[in-house]
Amino acid sequence: MTIFKKKSSRRIQYTQSLLQYCEQRDKAKADVQLHYTTKHSKISFTCHCGNKHVKQFQTIYKYGGMNCKKCTTKEKTRKTLNKMESNGFKRVTKDNMIQFFKDHDITVTKINDITISNIDLDIPNTIKRMDIIESKCNHCSSVFTKLVRRLLITKEAKCYKCSRNEINNTNEPTN
Ligand SMILES: [Zn+2]
Ligand SMILES: [Zn+2]
Numbered sequence: 201m202t203i204f205k206k207k208s209s210r211r212i213q214y215t216q217s218l219l220q221y222c223e224q225r226d227k228a229k230a231d232v233q234l235h236y237t238t239k240h241s242k243i244s245f246t247c248h249c250g251n252k253h254v255k256q257f258q259t260i261y262k263y264g265g266m267n268c269k270k271c272t273t274k275e276k277t278r279k280t281l282n283k284m285e286s287n288g289f290k291r292v293t294k295d296n297m298i299q300f301f302k303d304h305d306i307t308v309t310k311i312n313d314i315t316i317s318n319i320d321l322d323i324p325n326t327i328k329r330m331d332i333i334e335s336k337c338n339h340c341s342s343v344f345t346k347l348v349r350r351l352l353i354t355k356e357a358k359c360y361k362c363s364r365n366e367i368n369n370t371n372e373p374t375n
């Protein structure tokens with residue numbers, strides 16, 4: 201007697217309409233119309249950002265979506281950052297931190313006592329919420345320090361003075 205494993209979900213049909221569904225879901229466009237598709241079909245497509253990429257149908261549908269490499273990485277980072285945020289930033293990985301600095305245009309000059317000249321190489325493997333980041337202000341170029349925790353919340357490279365000025369400018373009417 202053969203015992204079959206019970207399948208909890210319906211078998212997915214990798215058809216043209218599923219491909220169209222993926223196109224709409226991911227705001228991308230398949231480059232060629234294939235007459236017959238299976239989950240292993242290689243689909244070449246144009247990502248919503250304009251980049252071209254090739255992926256297996258199954259990967260598109262179930263995992264990364266119709267996104268190019270760059271956008272997949274970006275999306276992953278965004279998800280991790282959101283997760284970190286809901287965890288109260290208890291865990292910050294090096295890669296996420298680097299991506300975060302790049303995404304928010306933050307020029308880090310020091311972390312605690314470590315001088316950062318190359319962001320990809322010099323960032324320590326473990327970063328804690330209470331570590332101190334030294335960075336250049338994007339507005340006045342002066343150097344300021346902030347806790348990692350604070351930086352993750354404000355998401356901007358702004359010194360204390362420029363942050364205050366902005367608050368004053370929006371609160372007080374100009375004479
Ligand atoms: Zn893309
Ligand atoms: Zn400033």
